[in-house]
Amino acid sequence: MAVREGRSQLAGFEEAAEELGRTKQACGFRWNKTLRAQYEAELEDAKTRPKQMMRSHLKQALMSFDQLSEAYQSLKKSHEALKHEHDDLVKWLEQGLEKVRQ
Numbered sequence: 001m002a003v004r005e006g007r008s009q010l011a012g013f014e015e016a017a018e019e020l021g022r023t024k025q026a027c028g029f030r031w032n033k034t035l036r037a038q039y040e041a042e043l044e045d046a047k048t049r050p051k052q053m054m055r056s057h058l059k060q061a062l063m064s065f066d067q068l069s070e071a072y073q074s075l076k077k078s079h080e081a082l083k084h085e086h087d088d089l090v091k092w093l094e095q096g097l098e099k100v101r102q
Contacts, residue, residue, distance in 0.1 A: 009028075013027040013028045
């Protein structure tokens with residue numbers, strides 16, 4: 001069942017070997033010699049499924065990236081405005097302190 005879960009055929013042979021008490025090489029040989037033809041369509045489906053899932057995840061990641069980029073730009077503008085306001089307040093306070101000292 002490893003291939004159905006997106007893992008390699010070798011992982012499937014290892015899993016079968018544990019369950020059947022055989023070597024993974026023996027399981028691989030039996031698969032290639034007799035069983036592959038019976039399960040060819042299922043195997044091809046399992047091979048393409050991860051690609052489809054990856055495309056879906058990639059689309060999601062790109063959308064998330066766009067949203068994060070927009071949020072970052074918005075935060076950057078807000079930060080710049082707050083920094084400017086902060087700098088103005090510091091100047092105003094410094095000017096006030098100078099007048100108090102005089």
